Amino acid sequence: MSHHDNKEIQVKEKQEVRAPEQTQPGLVFTPAVDIFETDQEITVLADLPGVKSKGLNIDLRDNVLTIMGVIEPYENAAEQDVLIEYEIGKYFRQFTLSNLIDQAKIDATLKNGVLHLTLPKAEAAKPRKIEIKAA
Numbered sequence: 558m559s560h561h562d563n564k565e566i567q568v569k570e571k572q573e574v575r576a577p578e579q580t581q582p583g584l585v586f587t588p589a590v591d592i593f594e595t596d597q598e599i600t601v602l603a604d605l606p607g608v609k610s611k612g613l614n615i616d617l618r619d620n621v622l623t624i625m626g627v628i629e630p631y632e633n634a635a636e637q638d639v640l641i642e643y644e645i646g647k648y649f650r651q652f653t654l655s656n657l658i659d660q661a662k663i664d665a666t667l668k669n670g671v672l673h674l675t676l677p678k679a680e681a682a683k684p685r686k687i688e689i690k691a692a
Contacts, residue, residue: 565642574620588624588672596684599658601674605648607631615674617660620651624672657681 571672605613608626616623626648632638654660657678664675 584644586644586646586648588626588648588650590650596678598678599676601652601672601676603648603650603674604670605672605673606670607643607645607669608648608667608670608672613667613672615665615672617654617663620654620660622654622663622674622676624648624650626672632653 585685587650589604591602603624605626606622607628609629612627612629616625628645628647630645631643642662651657654676659677659679664677666673
């Protein structure tokens with residue numbers, strides 16, 4: 558397998574969370590994510606198709622970042638279902654953050670069903686160049 562073959566885009570179906578611990582009925586899905594890192598920050602892209610900003614909750618508690626999103630049904634009361642392939646339910650994903658993340662500066666945007674989280678690194682975690690003094 559060449560290096561190019563490893564980079565092909567693989568389409569994944571929605572995956573239901575295994576044995577979700579919840580108090581409400583309905584399906585719970587794990588959103589697919591991509592995570593990128595630079596010297597300055599970590600970026601998380603989460604795929605949340607069908608979730609609108611009012612149905613999205615991002616919670617940070619005890620160093621655990623929790624993403625919860627609700628997909629609202631598209632049909633209205635006057636419509637009759639003919640074929641339904643797009644499953645509705647909730648998205649749920651958690652990440653444990655280290656003290657290397659400046660939690661007070663986390664930024665989130667939702668656009669076209671993709672959540673973009675920016676997790677800036679704390680100053681102590683950023684690389685720096687050490688100046689050498691002549692003796």
